Amino acid sequence: MSLIEALQWRYATKRMNGRKVEQPKLDNILEATRLSASSVGLQPYNVIVVDSPELKEKIKPIAFNQPQITEASHLLIFAAWDKVTGERFDEYIQDVADQRGVPVESLDAMKNYKEKILARPEEENHNWAARQAYLAFGTAIAAAAMERVDATPMEGFNGPALDELLGLKEKGLRSYTILTLGYRDEAQDWLVNQKKVRRPKEKFFLEIA
Template sequence: MDILSLLNWRHASKRMNGAKVPAEKVDTILESIRLSASSMGLQPYKVLVISNPELLEKIRPLANNQPQITEASHLLIFAAWSKVTEERVQAYISNMAAVRKVPESSFDVLKGYGLHYASQSAEQNFNWTSRQAYIALGTAMVAAASLEVDSTPMEGFNGAAVDELLGLEELGLRSVAFLTLGYRDTANDWLASLPKVRTPKHELFIEDGQLVY
């Protein structure tokens, strides 16, 4: 299918059938996350990849018992940095210098941008790092659709409880979004057979101050 057909096919699956997504497809989705756009390339988040049934059973009640949690093949938890620190910025700069085989001083201006974020409050940091995580989430959803793997983005969970269960605070992280990966249960997913509803083009797009269509 072409990209628009795939995006029309994609929906937030309300029920999944428990079938496992092949490892190579999961790896492709994860690699798409790794390659996703990010401000400065900093990627101020981590992605937890969970397929252990016992752990998924513990997470489900923390997510309003949404059935996809335990019916999915994998659960991805996007966890943003709770604070941008000088250490994290320096690690990023060191890695970039090593990959590109140039002196770290080549990135002094970029490092300054990172340190600017580090100087801000934790609340300001988390607002920014969370938005960066959502860019990666969107990339993952499109990648999954390209492989005809269903996905369901979720915000309806107890973040503090999830963070405690997974020890995220000790890692300087806070959970911001879930993404289940699997295959739709067409018999029980009430949304699967319904036409996609989106805002019409003439209401959604504005070009040069004028409606496009």
């Protein structure tokens, strides 16, 4: 199945049937998410993987009782760093040096970029980190479609309450999106057979000379 075919197949699933996502499929989705594009490769966010039925039950009221929360096999919660710190950046630079087999001293361009980032206002950096998390979020949605796993992108939840439940503040994180993974319940999902509607390409793409 091509990427276009996968994106035509997928939709924001409204009801799921509780079937577990097979581990190889889940692993592929998670690995694609890990490999997603990120500015300078920093990945200033984390992805929390939830499969505990008990925890999903606690999250459900925080997500305004959307049924997919507990019907899904897994939840992926995308949480951005609350602060982009020098320590976090230095850890990444060290990872680059270790994995590429080069001395840290050779990565001056990356260190200069770090200084430019850290010179910006803290909230600007946090918003930047959140946008990076959205890049991975989109990759996860596409990866799920390629695996024929249904997914529901969600912003409809109480972020501070979810952060408190998961202890994210202590981890230096703030939640932004949830992606439910599972399989559609064709008998209960009103959207399952609806035509996918997107703006026509003539209106969507702008060519500016």
